Amino acid sequence: MLHTSDFDFDLPAELIASHPLAQRDASRMLVVNGNNVADKHIRDFLDFLQPGDVVVFNNSRVIPARFDAVDKDGNSHEITLHTATDDSKTWWGLCKKFNKIAIGERLTIVDGTEIEIVAHDDESGLKIRFHCDNVFDVLNAVGKMPLPPYMKREEEEADRERYQTVYADPIGSMAAPTAGLHFTDELMREIETRGATIVKVTLHVGAGTWMPVKTENISEHKMHSEWCQITPEQADIINNAKRVIAVGTTSMRTLESAAIDNRKLPADKQNKRIVPICRATDIFITPGYRFGAVDVLLTNFHLPKSTLFMLVSAFAGLDEMKAAYAHAVAEKYRFFSYGDCCLLFKKES
Numbered sequence: 001m002l003h004t005s006d007f008d009f010d011l012p013a014e015l016i017a018s019h020p021l022a023q024r025d026a027s028r029m030l031v032v033n034g035n036n037v038a039d040k041h042i043r044d045f046l047d048f049l050q051p052g053d054v055v056v057f058n059n060s061r062v063i064p065a066r067f068d069a070v071d072k073d074g075n076s077h078e079i080t081l082h083t084a085t086d087d088s089k090t091w092w093g094l095c096k097k098f099n100k101i102a103i104g105e106r107l108t109i110v111d112g113t114e115i116e117i118v119a120h121d122d123e124s125g126l127k128i129r130f131h132c133d134n135v136f137d138v139l140n141a142v143g144k145m146p147l148p149p150y151m152k153r154e155e156e157e158a159d160r161e162r163y164q165t166v167y168a169d170p171i172g173s174m175a176a177p178t179a180g181l182h183f184t185d186e187l188m189r190e191i192e193t194r195g196a197t198i199v200k201v202t203l204h205v206g207a208g209t210w211m212p213v214k215t216e217n218i219s220e221h222k223m224h225s226e227w228c229q230i231t232p233e234q235a236d237i238i239n240n241a242k243r244v245i246a247v248g249t250t251s252m253r254t255l256e257s258a259a260i261d262n263r264k265l266p267a268d269k270q271n272k273r274i275v276p277i278c279r280a281t282d283i284f285i286t287p288g289y290r291f292g293a294v295d296v297l298l299t300n301f302h303l304p305k306s307t308l309f310m311l312v313s314a315f316a317g318l319d320e321m322k323a324a325y326a327h328a329v330a331e332k333y334r335f336f337s338y339g340d341c342c343l344l345f346k347k348e349s
Helices: 040-050 135-142 180-181 187-191 232-239 250-265 306-315 317-332
Strands: 028-033 038-040 054-058 066-070 076-084 090-095 106-109 114-121 125-131 169-175 197-203 226-230 244-247 278-283 296-300 339-347
Touching: 028 040, 028 317, 038 040, 040 187, 040 339, 054 232, 054 250, 066 278, 114 339, 180 296, 187 197, 197 232, 197 250, 197 317, 226 232, 226 250, 244 250, 250 278, 250 306, 296 306, 306 317, 306 339
Parallel strands: 028 339, 054 197, 054 244, 244 296
Antiparallel strands: 028 038, 066 076, 066 106, 076 090, 090 125, 106 114, 114 125, 197 226, 226 278, 296 339
């Protein structure tokens, strides 16, 4: 049985990227195929494409989900929204010392908007109801881009554009699907020039993607759910692919959630890879998982002991990923959201 400590590795703090490179497509790309690694560049991604491939991106748009609100005693609280409820004006949000804010209390945002505390939860934080006409209008006016805490800095003007993919469309994420940050409009066009097809699915990134694992037994970790969608038309394209290349772990989790739904059908009703999906997913991929949709994964470098490092280890092999990350550290690759990326080929069982 694997434990959280099995997914630990040494990472010098200076390799954590706190700012993006000047150009999106300037990042390095480590190619990992079994025990073979090769130092490449994100533009070399095109050379690994084959006619008939389908490249799947997550097109969710990041909202400026972080804001300050003042309680009745004048204390300021920083809140980061992470999950919308069925009511568009009610959200879950993370906040330090959230249990000190009473249920029913109203806080005021800098523009005068009031929010009401509806509930507490040890994992999800505060359940908040906005008293306004449009939550997104308020967030666009006063919110900040929710940069990960390991960047240890405040939002800068450039983050409004750079912590967003060039193809972002439906709003709803509280963190960027960061593997997509490397792609420019030109690189997207070149993918199709090489004979591959682009499909843009949606997973609204919430706490499930990046919440730390707090249990030593990984089977006891509870993933937060996140909403995702693959349309019937997109599913048809994916099922007819020569290979499926997922750009980012959120694309991977969406595709594999649809693959699980496909496997639940009677054998004579199953598709080649997936069925359409439009639901919340709390899929937690760890070594031993049987992949049903994805052949190749492009992803950034992830935190030690994180669910995302567990996912890539399930896909490409734990020993192989530890060796690849050790190589990346030695070669001074840039880690995490604004860092470099790696192209992973599925380990054959």
